[in-house]
Amino acid sequence: MNFKKLFLSACLSLSVSQVAFAERVELDKVVATVNNGVVLQSEVNVVIDRVKKNAEQQGTQLPSDKTLRLQAVERLVDQEIMMQLAERMGLEISDAQLDQTLANIAGDQGGTITDLRRTIEASGESFAAYREEIRREITTGQVMRANVDRRIYVSPQEIDNLLKIMESQGANNEEYDIGHILVKLPSKASPEEIEAERNRAEKVIELLNKGEDFKRIAIASSGGAKALDGGQLGWMGINDMPTLFAEAVKGKKKDDIIGPLRSGAGFHIIKIQDIRGRQVVETTEVRSRHILIKPSIILSEEKARSMLQGFVKDLREGKADFAALAKEHSEDPGSALKGGEYDWTDPSTYVPAFRDTLLSLQVGELSEPFRSTFGWHIVQLLDKRIADKTEQAKRNRAHGILFNRKFKEESFKWQNEMREQAHIEIFPAE
Template structure:
């Protein structure tokens, strides 16, 4: 049985007992059912209160509590579906992997985990609860990546075509800071429902052109995945945007409102919040080598980390050869036979944990063991250089741009399909 269902059952028992002896006191309640799981009022309240706190700090006006509640429940439904899928897939984020992520987060903020904990508690939040929330975020990211990646295919011809476009744009290609509102349409919508959705979209555009705050309208009206963030998609080049957006936004100026744009999901409204030129003259490239050890039923997380810790000590003491250790122990088939070596590469193509660790090293320095989604690593920085982008680096960049565009599109489609196949029952407010 789902843990939250057990919790809900326990609360019901408490309530029944209280009915016998005294006036019942409501501790928490179930506001919705998602397959075998439940959504609790306390979870909804946590999200709503966080959005309110952030809005107060930014001096931002928010829509009604009912609207915030609907958006919070939608986010929790999506999260619950992904966590259920993670459980079926056997995907679990270990404590050591979670600690590694928190250490990276604290380091990026210029502090330690202790500093991060003090900051969380000073804001009135529970650090253990925050820690579990980060675990859920990592889990949902990995579930999404594992299920969406396999839906994406990028051909050599697509890369060649994009390279030609990038070359024609030159080094001053523009990037757009995009705000997004989606007025959704059910997959089986009638002609009247489609017309009604279009009318609502046009009304939203009218409000925006009158100067109403975009973020507030996005929170209250949008069905997009970033609704609670005020519909903020951030900076993107034309090549990174979904195709529908790219064609419509190109050439528009700051503060332009674009739309409504029709897709299978509904009507999209885009605000060009800012535009900037992108200049890439040179890039940092690194040459490195690493050893990857994957935890398993036989080899625990701790033993994998300790094994690499021992390797790192022997290498620093001159008692072992990196290449030989990589050939014998590394589980990265792409580099093990080459002594763990990677040729000159733009580090941005690596996963964040690997990139950040690599860039923190001095030449020939060997890292401490660290965790990525692939397993435990130690890495040695062999050399670093600043150079013009090579043809291979350009192709890597083009591939990543195409991947980002398709990932956004396929991620939305996948989540929509998962939602349509699920049993979701949201209870009305009393």
Template sequence: MNLKKLFASALLTVGLCQSVFAKPVEIDKVVGVVNQGVILQSEVDTIINRVKTQAAEQGQELPSDDTLRIQAIERLVSQELMMQLASRMGLEISDSQLDQTLENMAREQGGTIADLRRTIEAAGDSYPAYREEIRKEITTQQVTRMNVDRRIYISEQEIDNLLKIMETQGKNAEEYDIGHILIDIPGDATAEEIASAKTRADKVIEFLKEGKEFKRIAISSSSGSKALEGGQLGWMSINEMPSLFAEAVKGHKKDDIVGPLRSGAGFHIIKVQDIRGRQVVETTEVRSRHILIKPSIILSEEKARDMLKGFAKDLREGKADFAELAKEYSEDPGSALKGGEYDWTDPSTYVPEFKNTLLSLEKNEISEPFRTQFGWHIVQLLDKRVADKTEQAKRNRAHQLLFNRKFKEESFNWQQEMREQAHVDIFPTE
């Protein structure tokens, strides 16, 4: 029997016993049945009182008590259905998991669990009851996520379509500070004159990439209308630029040199001097190689570590080849055949010990043996770079936006289906 139903029956028994000796006192009552569970009046009152308290603090007007009662009961029905489903799924939130959540909540408020408890009790609420409410919230969130996630599918085409919309909307906000140099071509130029202009344009780009000052070169070399201003066209959005420039600067970063771009006027060279209104996402990536030795009944922890220590010594002295050692001895099937090498990777994807060791190395440096959950390693940092992940970040954001929208839709549909399949009986008020 459901615990709340058993509790309600016990309360009814207490009421009957009291009626023999005195006027019965109603402690609690059942206001609805949800499959094998019940909804108690005290639960409804708790929600209504909380809503009224919050509304009073915020100076907000509320609908009638009858409307609040209906809303509270609907919330409790939905919660009871999900808790019943969690029970059937065997989903339980442990005390340690609950305490971790409460600790995180307290930390976000700048305090400790003890501070959180004092705040709850100062408001006249029971901390143990509050704790169980949070457990229910975590449970219902996990049940919803587990059942709704599998109903959602997002195609690459949907992401592409949304990215186009986002790009169009973002063009007005994204602006570029443009420097411009024009190497002109006469209208009746010969092939030799065009080739000569192209050569001069290439030379200008070469100077710029060597770090020569853009404004100075523009003043001395450009035939553009802003030559005397150092070729400064100023801030402009994609929509304000000539279409030739707009297409060319798309996707470029600050300080990039673009060109030469051919038009009827000549060869254009553009410098993206700055960008505003764009979110640029950059990530450090590393290329590395490692050798993994796993301790076993035959090979002890000490022997595995000493084996790698010997490898590292031989490698530093040039007596061994890393790739050959990895192919022969490494027990990482994903990299051993490649000489222990990993391609460019965000180090945050590695386990902490591997990541921290890798980031502490200089280029080409070989680590001392270190332990992870997989075994003993030595690792060599081959190279490090800063990668522009802006486009990937945009795709991730588009995917998340689509997921959030579909999650809300499917969550509502799922709860409606669950409600239609359930036996729900709400008793009228007296």
């Protein structure tokens, strides 16, 4: 009798264990495969939860959970493709580089990494998961930049032509806060498919004209990169927009709905959410010198930082010469032979970590070691001035406008190419 009870107890224990195991599998099941990688249900849940929290804070209505799931899976599939490319490229974001980015994020909010951690955990999220999400965002951004930049060329003639257009428009001090919805088209759409998607875009416009919330419709319907952000592209000047948008917004007013605008990607719908004037800002230039040490298999992150810390100590005590150290140790070929010096430069042209550190210094002050995307640096601010660089600034701005316009258009094409080359299978929700 006792043996039977013992056997029954063992069976019940096994059954409970099997159920618990089945529940764990169910919680983290595979919802999509991307080449040799997967997208998990838990990852989809994190994205959906974040969108819901943001929508609640902003008072934005959301579509159904089914629609949110589809959008979240699409975003995670694209992210998985980028992460696989990063692995093939050997691109890794170190903990030191990640910490520097988190410090910058916290600084923008007027706090420290500790403050940022408290904020994240107070919202119910894991700070460790948040760190890894930021690492993925940095990685995917660098993968895209590395692959798309080399596909873009801006000719001097293009710059001259744009400068003439800008001059003919006078001050051109208007910026537009743009909302965007994209109704996607397949790469080789048939006439019937094109007409069907055009009708769908028209129905979206009808809903918007009836007063439906733009962000909610964008989250539910848009195939654009900013869909889960409510289709918010932010503030842009005429010359910062894709040509298709720039032509469409001319003469339009706040709250106007424009579209559908046809491009190779599909049908675009844009809303002018606000309009504001652009202010002219004086150009600050700095003269500086730095030493760059790049971590490697042989030289660890900590060793590179410690090496520079030793240089800082010797320099402050007058035991070393900056130019001599730069010539001997700096791994920036453009400045090392000049004793680490950079000529007068607009600091905005530098990577964020270098720019922000440089602008925090007083003239003559030497920084502590800091990490950028290039490696570990120390930098000294030699001088600062306000310069009249009107003509050069116009030319630089024209180049930036053309580059950014081409980057936006080319990055979308490149992402579509990468997606078409990938083997993707998305499993329907049960």
